[in-house]
């Protein structure tokens with residue numbers, strides 16, 4: 146299922162996770178790729194907006210987890226397109242490692258439930274992705290007049306969020322989530338202290354809209370709402 150967030154940015158809802166699509170004058174960038182096998186759903190979503198798989202020109206991965214990087218290798222191989230990730234997670238993605246362990250579960254019943262039902266049994270490996278183009282903090286990619294890479298470690302050491310400055314829109318990844326109508330901590334973090342620092346840091350950027358790996362986008366005053374929640 147594909148939803149238009151703003152005119153050239155879409156959310157592809159894959160059930161367990163969202164990925165995002167940026168249409169820059171017809172050249173499509175896919176942000177995250179869902180779990181292993183998700184390429185079929187992604188291509189179906191493209192068809193819903195009249196696009197073809199070959200319109201995809203590049204993939205950016207927010208982090209190494211199998212629900213985000215799971216089908217990157219197969220899409221890369223099918224279309225022969227570049228894959229970008231922060232160098233810290235790229236090193237593991239290239240080896241097929243989809244998780245650093247142990248991770249710390251956020252306290253609370255919902256978190257326990259999701260962890261017990263879904264995450265505990267989830268795969269920890271991915272099909273290795275070769276020749277990843279490594280990204281650095283504050284690097285600006287030439288997408289929609291500038292997409293700023295923000296290194297946002299804590300959920301994973303090489304996690305990145307992407308700020309589309311012109312649109313005041315943040316693709317946050319898994320630094321937090323919005324699954325029950327309120328922005329909240331993600332279920333799992335590699336480093337809780339670092340994750341909390343990241344959430345404080347990122348809330349200082351100015352963005353109206355925030356999009357997450359899990360849950361619905363926040364469509365107004367997003368940086369303000371995140372500052373209130375996480376400061």
Ligand SMILES: [Zn+2]
Nearest residue numbers: 208210300319
């Ligand atoms: Zn994750």
Ligand SMILES: [Zn+2]
Nearest residue numbers: 162212319358
């Ligand atoms: Zn995730």
